[in-house]
Amino acid sequence: xxxxxxxxxxxxxxxxxxxxxxxxxxxxxxxxxxxxxxxxxxxxxxxxxxxxxxxxxxxxxxxxxxxxxxxxxxxxxxxxxxxxxxxxxxxxxxxxxxxxxxxxxxxxxxxxxxxxxxxxxxxxxxxxxxxxxxxxxxxxxxxxxxxxxxxxxxxxxxxxxxxxxxxxxxxxxxxxxxxxxxxxxxxxxxxxxxxxxxxxxxxxxxxxxxxxxxxxxxxxxxxxxxxxxxxxxxxxxxxxxxxxxxxxxxxxxxxxxxxxxxxxxxxxxxxxxxxxxxxxxxxxxxxxxxxxxxxxxxxxxxxxxxxxxxxxxxxxxxxxxxxxxxxxxxxxxxxxxxxxxxxxxxxxxxxxxxxxxxxxxxxxxxxxxxxxxxxxxxxxxxxxxxxxxxxxxxxxxxxxxxxxxxxxxxxxxxxxxxxxxxxxxxxxxxxxxxxxxxxxxxxxxxxxxxxxxxxxxxxxxxxxxxxxxxxxxxxxxxxxxxxxxxxxxxxxxxxxxxxxxxxxxxxxxxxxxxxxxxxxxxxxxxxxxxxxxxxx
Amino acid sequence: xxxxxxxxxxxxxxxxxxxxxxxxxxxxxxxxxxxxxxxxxxxxxxxxxxxxxxxxxxxxxxxxxxxxxxxxxxxxxxxxxxxxxxxxxxxxxxxxxxxxxxxxxxxxxxxxxxxxxxxxxxxxxxxxxxxxxxxxxxxxxxxxxxxxxxxxxxxxxxxxxxxxxxxxxxxxxxxxxxxxxxxxxxxxxxxxxxxxxxxxxxxxxxxxxxxxxxxxxxxxxxxxxxxxxxxxxxxxxxxxxxxxxxxxxxxxxxxxxxxxxxxxxxxxxxxxxxxxxxxxxxxxxxxxxxxxxxxxxxxxxxxxxxxxxxxxxxxxxxxxxxxxxxxxxxxxxxxxxxxxxxxxxxx
Numbered sequence: 001x002x003x004x005x006x007x008x009x010x011x012x013x014x015x016x017x018x019x020x021x022x023x024x025x026x027x028x029x030x031x032x033x034x035x036x037x038x039x040x041x042x043x044x045x046x047x048x049x050x051x052x053x054x055x056x057x058x059x060x061x062x063x064x065x066x067x068x069x070x071x072x073x074x075x076x077x078x079x080x081x082x083x084x085x086x087x088x089x090x091x092x093x094x095x096x097x098x099x100x101x102x103x104x105x106x107x108x109x110x111x112x113x114x115x116x117x118x119x120x121x122x123x124x125x126x127x128x129x130x131x132x133x134x135x136x137x138x139x140x141x142x143x144x145x146x147x148x149x150x151x152x153x154x155x156x157x158x159x160x161x162x163x164x165x166x167x168x169x170x171x172x173x174x175x176x177x178x179x180x181x182x183x184x185x186x187x188x189x190x191x192x193x194x195x196x197x198x199x200x201x202x203x204x205x206x207x208x209x210x211x212x213x214x215x216x217x218x219x220x221x222x223x224x225x226x227x228x229x230x231x232x233x234x235x236x237x238x239x240x241x242x243x244x245x246x247x248x249x250x251x252x253x254x255x256x257x258x259x260x261x262x263x264x265x266x267x268x269x270x271x272x273x274x275x276x277x278x279x280x281x282x283x284x285x286x287x288x289x290x291x292x293x294x295x296x297x298x299x300x301x302x303x304x305x306x307x308x309x310x311x312x313x314x315x316x317x318x319x320x321x322x323x324x325x326x327x328x329x330x331x332x333x334x335x336x337x338x339x340x341x342x343x344x345x346x347x348x349x350x351x352x353x354x355x356x357x358x359x360x361x362x363x364x365x366x367x368x369x370x371x372x373x374x375x376x377x378x379x380x381x382x383x384x385x386x387x388x389x390x391x392x393x394x395x396x397x398x399x400x401x402x403x404x405x406x407x408x409x410x411x412x413x414x415x416x417x418x419x420x421x422x423x424x425x426x427x428x429x430x431x432x433x434x435x436x437x438x439x440x441x442x443x444x445x446x447x448x449x450x451x452x453x454x455x456x457x458x459x460x461x462x463x464x465x466x467x468x469x470x471x472x473x474x475x476x477x478x479x480x481x482x483x484x485x486x487x488x489x490x491x492x493x494x495x496x497x498x499x500x501x502x503x504x505x506x507x508x509x510x511x512x513x514x515x516x517x518x519x520x521x522x523x524x525x526x527x528x529x530x531x532x533x534x535x536x
Numbered sequence: 537x538x539x540x541x542x543x544x545x546x547x548x549x550x551x552x553x554x555x556x557x558x559x560x561x562x563x564x565x566x567x568x569x570x571x572x573x574x575x576x577x578x579x580x581x582x583x584x585x586x587x588x589x590x591x592x593x594x595x596x597x598x599x600x601x602x603x604x605x606x607x608x609x610x611x612x613x614x615x616x617x618x619x620x621x622x623x624x625x626x627x628x629x630x631x632x633x634x635x636x637x638x639x640x641x642x643x644x645x646x647x648x649x650x651x652x653x654x655x656x657x658x659x660x661x662x663x664x665x666x667x668x669x670x671x672x673x674x675x676x677x678x679x680x681x682x683x684x685x686x687x688x689x690x691x692x693x694x695x696x697x698x699x700x701x702x703x704x705x706x707x708x709x710x711x712x713x714x715x716x717x718x719x720x721x722x723x724x725x726x727x728x729x730x731x732x733x734x735x736x737x738x739x740x741x742x743x744x745x746x747x748x749x750x751x752x753x754x755x756x757x758x759x760x761x762x763x764x765x766x767x768x769x770x771x772x773x774x775x776x777x778x779x780x781x782x783x784x785x786x787x788x789x790x791x792x793x794x795x796x797x798x799x800x801x802x803x804x805x806x807x808x809x810x811x812x813x814x815x816x817x818x819x820x821x822x823x824x825x826x827x828x829x830x831x832x833x834x835x836x837x838x839x840x841x842x843x844x845x846x847x848x849x850x851x852x853x854x855x856x857x858x859x860x861x862x863x864x865x866x867x868x869x870x871x872x873x874x875x876x877x878x879x880x881x882x883x
Contacts, residue, residue, distance in 0.1 A: 013649050013865075014649045018642050021638065021869065022638060025813075029631075033630070033793075035795075037795030077804070077805075
């Protein structure tokens with residue numbers, strides 16, 4: 001009997017512990033398994049940071065900011081609230097938290113970020129991003145726009161170069177959003193596009209219309225932009241985003257927060273010019289261009305890269321020649337009193353050459369620089385065909401024609417002569433650059449019709465002299481000049497005129513004539529029987 | 537033709553019908569004590585079945601797994617997200633490893649409380665302990681192969697503990713890691729251990745364990761306990777366990793599939809580094825004591841566990857009225873569960 005009892009006890013113990021172990025351990029294993037699904041790492045919150053987080057959470061204040069911080073690398077590395085928001089009594093933004101004895105900084109500035117990210121902050125301060133305060137400091141906005149509009153307008157973007165009372169420059173969270181400070185968000189093209197958008201510098205639209213942007217859109221679901229290229233690692237994504245070319249490193253280039261380190265041209269300025277920005281430290285434009293080319297060559301053949309960029313450089317220089325003609329006209333019209341400069345207290349508040357206008361010729365010249373002039377030049381550099389063409393050169397030419405027509409209407413003889421002229425060359429009252437062929441390949445039929453080629457036998461000699469001249473001025477590199485000359489010497493090959501494709505041409509000519517007949521029949525010759533309502 | 541083949545085989549295998557049917561008879565008719573009709577007493581075969589699961593799913597996983605720092609995480613991601621049924625095979629493998637540890641614990645609980653280790657079965661207990669250690673080794677190395685943040689740092693802290701073993705700790709640590717840090721060398725070493733050495737050791741131990749069981753017979757709870765033949769009833773018992781496991785593991789894989797986490801990043805230390813849950817209790821204790829003392833304590837526990845049959849026998853002889861194994865067993869289980877749960881709550 002005793003043995004039976006003892007067996008019962010034994011069975012009970014085994015049963016109870018077995019069930020207990022199975023239940024508890026499966027739950028434990030389940031909880032752990034669930035954690036493996038999370039890609040986020042939990043944050044440690046302790047000490048004063050815990051006081052901030054607990055109190056803010058209880059009061060429902062800035063909870064989203066805290067949630068965002070919890071997702072950040074900062075949180076994972078134990079960088080808490082006060083590491084960035086700590087303050088000294090004399091700091092411009094110091095205040096005592098009303099619920100505690102903590103002295104808190106309202107606006108962490110680049111100076112605070114620099115405590116850990118010294119190199120990034122310095123690189124940023126050396127870049128043209130930091131220089132953006134310059135434009136809001138200038139007086140023109142106060143003349144042309146009510147200041148209230150500029151607060152949330154130009155100031156919002158240009159605060160990327162905020163000059164803080166602590167003398168640090170910049171606004172890191174313009175790209176790295178508070179409080180995740182995510183690298184991935186900073187790399188998202190739309191982050192750059194927050195500012196690089198619109199009629200005056202639509203880089204985001206240019207990017208998205210380029211092959212780069214198209215592939216990005218097609219593959220973005222699988223792209224992880226949260227990577228590091230600090231150690232000269234290969235670019236880890238298959239398609240470039242903005243930062244890939246302007247900031248990220250590759251095998252040859254170090255990662256940098258200086259967006260000016262790889263730019264060779266000032267294509268946003270009223271005149272295109274080779275950049276001299278911080279060249280004592282960054283090197284001259286050729287060094288900067290070599291940096292950019294090294295990135296391009298991660299994916300593209302050297303010949304393509306060099307040909308493409310030389311073509312874009314010449315387009316930028318071509319803009320200057322058109323600009324020169326705008327300046328000629330506005331200066332002439334100002335000098336003879338047809339248009340006037342804004343003045344007050346003996347000071348000029350508009351500059352017909354740069355900006356500021358209240359009359360049509362000034363407006364046309366302003367737009368031919370600030371809007372279409374930039375789109376033309378930047379589009380040419382960024383593989384944005386539509387911006388180079390229709391939103392670019394087409395509108396510049398229109399502006400020019402409108403300006404001269406306006407001058408003619410206001411009695412200028414030279415302008416009247418231009419308006420009356422039936423010479424097709426009248427649209428080229430300026431010197432031209434050209435490049436034999438394109439980076440895309442040899443197109444046998446694309447260079448057979450232009451008016452200037454056919455009617456000016458010295459067309460290419462003129463282009464040669466102009467390109468040679470800017471090379472001698474140092475606006476093109478030796479390598480670029482050699483590439484141009486190579487093409488020039490064999491231009492029939494690169495222009496495709498050396499080759500014959502008559503049979504192909506005739507085949508499509510036939511199709512074209514069928515099309516022409518169709519639109520003649522369906523549209524041009526069509527007459528409706530119902531009469532119109534307005535009589536001439 | 538068939539006769540000829542039979543004769544040909546018979547000459548070579550040297551086994552006639554009579555002999556072979558005798559063997560089959562012996563295997564199939566192995567008497568099983570009646571108490572094993574109770575499921576809790578029939579858990580011993582479960583780790584073996586799970587081991588077979590692991591071999592099958594493990595082989596399938598090696599078709600895709602790449603044991604290199606660059607390839608490991610990506611190949612696990614590929615298995616989980618791209619390969620057809622890959623998530624299921626991986627889930628079964630992962631969950632079965634958890635279940636294997638749980639099943640072994642249950643088996644140990646049963647053996648411990650029934651004192652199934654008493655003479656002449658002491659050696660088989662020690663083999664069992666060795667099997668537990670080998671299984672935990674397999675779990676540890678397998679977990680590390682994923683090479684994500686969690687597993688990378690688990691491997692780091694896991695191997696850090698080894699360093700504290702007196703005299704040989706440093707050497708074993710370097711031997712396992714293939715350097716001072718967890719790296720590509722560690723990964724290939726762990727892969728080798730996980731795929732080759734440890735399963736082989738476990739297989740040999742299992743064979744020896746079963747041979748011992750067969751030699752001794754299953755220990756009876758009562759002196760004159762009735763028995764029944766292995767086949768068919770107990771065999772069906774086993775089949776039911778297999779089906780139960782397959783369904784449960786599949787269900788768990790669907791409900792709680794193992795994730796892939798973030799790729800291992802040696803330069804970013806996560807705030808909470810922790811090993812797999814079966815090491816939680818030890819890990820938790822190690823946090824209370826200085827690491828070295830904690831390690832000594834663990835080694836002491838391991839030694840006591842290994843030689844428990846002899847200790848128990850000695851104590852039984854001295855204090856025959858006290859059921860020492862009940863007290864020790866209950867205390868160990870409760871402490872183990874408390875420390876495990878505490879660790880999970882803390883993190």
